Amino acid sequence: MSTILKVDDLVKNFGGLAAVSNVSMALNDDELVALIGPNGAGKTTVFNLLTGVIVPSSGAITFNGPNGTVPINGMKPYKVANLGLARTFQNIRLFKNLSVIDNVLIAMTSHYKEGFIQSVFRLPKYYKTEARIREEAIDLLKIFDLQDDINVLAKNLSYGIQRRLEIVRGLAMKPKILFLDEPAAGMNPEETADLTRLIRKIQREFHITVLLIEHDMSLVMNLAERIYVLDHGSLLAEGTPDEIQQNDAVIKAYLGEEA
Amino acid sequence: MKANFKYNICWLIVMIAGFYAINTLILVGVINAFIENMLVTIGINIILAVGLNLVIGFAGQFSLGHAGFMAVGAYATAIITSDHANAAGFWTSIVVGIIIAIVAALIVGIPTLRLRGDYLAIATMGAAEIIRIIINNLKITNGAAGMFNIPQFATWPVVYIMVCVTSILIVNFIHSRGGRAAMAVREDEIATESMGINTTKWKLAAFVFGAATAAIAGSLQASYVQTIAPTNYNIMESIAILIIVVLGGTGSITGSFVAAFVLGILDTVLQDFGTLRMVIYAVVLVVMMVFKPSGLLGTWEFSFKRLFGHRKPKGETQA
Numbered sequence: 001m002s003t004i005l006k007v008d009d010l011v012k013n014f015g016g017l018a019a020v021s022n023v024s025m026a027l028n029d030d031e032l033v034a035l036i037g038p039n040g041a042g043k044t045t046v047f048n049l050l051t052g053v054i055v056p057s058s059g060a061i062t063f064n065g066p067n068g069t070v071p072i073n074g075m076k077p078y079k080v081a082n083l084g085l086a087r088t089f090q091n092i093r094l095f096k097n098l099s100v101i102d103n104v105l106i107a108m109t110s111h112y113k114e115g116f117i118q119s120v121f122r123l124p125k126y127y128k129t130e131a132r133i134r135e136e137a138i139d140l141l142k143i144f145d146l147q148d149d150i151n152v153l154a155k156n157l158s159y160g161i162q163r164r165l166e167i168v169r170g171l172a173m174k175p176k177i178l179f180l181d182e183p184a185a186g187m188n189p190e191e192t193a194d195l196t197r198l199i200r201k202i203q204r205e206f207h208i209t210v211l212l213i214e215h216d217m218s219l220v221m222n223l224a225e226r227i228y229v230l231d232h233g234s235l236l237a238e239g240t241p242d243e244i245q246q247n248d249a250v251i252k253a254y255l256g257e258e259a
Numbered sequence: 260m261k262a263n264f265k266y267n268i269c270w271l272i273v274m275i276a277g278f279y280a281i282n283t284l285i286l287v288g289v290i291n292a293f294i295e296n297m298l299v300t301i302g303i304n305i306i307l308a309v310g311l312n313l314v315i316g317f318a319g320q321f322s323l324g325h326a327g328f329m330a331v332g333a334y335a336t337a338i339i340t341s342d343h344a345n346a347a348g349f350w351t352s353i354v355v356g357i358i359i360a361i362v363a364a365l366i367v368g369i370p371t372l373r374l375r376g377d378y379l380a381i382a383t384m385g386a387a388e389i390i391r392i393i394i395n396n397l398k399i400t401n402g403a404a405g406m407f408n409i410p411q412f413a414t415w416p417v418v419y420i421m422v423c424v425t426s427i428l429i430v431n432f433i434h435s436r437g438g439r440a441a442m443a444v445r446e447d448e449i450a451t452e453s454m455g456i457n458t459t460k461w462k463l464a465a466f467v468f469g470a471a472t473a474a475i476a477g478s479l480q481a482s483y484v485q486t487i488a489p490t491n492y493n494i495m496e497s498i499a500i501l502i503i504v505v506l507g508g509t510g511s512i513t514g515s516f517v518a519a520f521v522l523g524i525l526d527t528v529l530q531d532f533g534t535l536r537m538v539i540y541a542v543v544l545v546v547m548m549v550f551k552p553s554g555l556l557g558t559w560e561f562s563f564k565r566l567f568g569h570r571k572p573k574g575e576t577q578a
Contacts, residue, residue: 077452097558102439109439119438
């Protein structure tokens with residue numbers, strides 16, 4: 001197993017507040033890693049740093065892709081995404097007024113070419129390209145049982161399906177790493193069980209690395225191969241689910257100290 | 260492929276039928292010079308509104324500078340056809356107008372499209388004013404007096420064809436890779452960027468495309484009206500175009516067509532009312548915005564595909 005993403009001494013200060021301090025972590029190929037921690041621990045900030053949405057105060061993030069090692073701190077988010085880092089958002093950010101298939105097609109934008117002249121004059125090549133990528137998108141939607149909803153507006157989908165579509169949209173980018181920011185937030189136990197199966201399926205069929213932020217411990221302990229625990233911006237522990245469950249520091253962070 | 264061919268033929272038939280309908284009505288005298296003038300004005304407004312709708316309704320960038328790009332096209336045509344009063348000169352002037360408008364839109368767009376909402380509106384408004392004031396102070400544009408006796412090449416068939424051509428190009432763009440990227444920017448810029456899409460690039464593409472069509476409309480207008488002055492292209496003109504877009508529904512090309520017709524006819528009918536005209540016009544707008552703020556058609560779009568296909572339940576989109 002080789003390291004695909006390496007984070008060294010990552011620091012982010014917002015004014016006087018150290019939102020993330022000296023976090024180092026490593027993700028391996030095909031691995032499912034969870035990032036947990038109490039509210040305000042800095043989990044989403046770490047995600048935003050890794051995907052280029054915010055620039056770190058110091059530290060290094062390096063991506064080990066097919067084209068060698070690339071430092072990604074300070075890189076624009078769309079460039080980071082094109083390296084193969086896809087994400088979902090804690091508060092769903094679908095393109096609400098667009099159809100399900102358009103949401104997926106948009107995610108595929110950087111994976112096909114369609115010249116300006118070709119598309120405004122509708123040359124035969126335009127129809128060919130459109131047919132090809134639509135088929136590709138529908139194939140992907142079929143895997144996740146969304147093929148009957150392709151023309152439904154994203155805003156008209158139920159909450160659980162919106163979450164699922166956001167994951168499908170991330171996968172349409174053909175990523176190497178998928179970041180899932182609280183995918184089970186607001187879901188009932190049944191939907192969470194569905195989600196667990198879904199994430200397993202992604203792992204099995206797409207062979208990608210998944211980094212998951214989640215509060216639902218049943219989901220995390222069920223799925224994750226390795227867990228990082230964040231508290232007050234710094235790394236508290238790292239280990240397998242069993243190790244984390246036994247870790248005194250982690251228990252203290254979640255439940256407080258004994259009186 | 261075959262299905263697409265069928266819809267394209269339908270649109271072609273509609274366009275040719277429209278052309279012959281107007282032609283026949285002019286021949287039998289139903290459409291007199293007065294109504295023809297109204298129709299040409301509506302046509303030019305359609306080009307302007309469809310172009311602005313691409314920028315505001317589809318890319319979600321609130322631009323108030325459309326009249327500036329219109330002025331660029333108008334003056335290109337006025338200056339070139341005054342020297343070369345033939346059809347070749349006229350078409351060259353349209354192309355020159357488009358090129359200058361594209362360059363101007365790039366210069367304006369690259370710094371200002373980083374702004375959002377109100378800030379972008381103010382910046383584009385300022386840019387259009389700069390264009391107008393430059394024209395106002397140049398010798399070649401005859402300064403504040405404007406230009407007159409511009410040869411008339413933009414007859415109604417020319418305007419009709421240009422309305423069809425620009426609308427088709429814009430609609431085709433909307434249903435392509437670039438158009439979807441632009442709509443994604445409108446929906447959620449952060450999510451779009453995380454999909455690996457360079458948002459600045461597609462905002463700029465829509466903005467420049469809109470500016471180019473505004474230049475075409477300006478060229479046609481200058482050539483049809485034959486007299487232009489810098490004051491024709493002030494902020495009020497930009498707002499007049501904006502009104503058509505908002506009234507028709509931001510994000511509906513069909514809506515821009517309908518609104519251009521409704522406002523064009525309203526404007527003509529109200530001419531007998533003198534000063535009261537603007538009051539009635541304004542009241543219509545206020546009432547409209549109170550009772551249907553999403554515009555006449557919202558984001559509804561006419562489509563042959565849906566007309567022929569089986570009816571879909573509510574809440575679904577059209578392709």
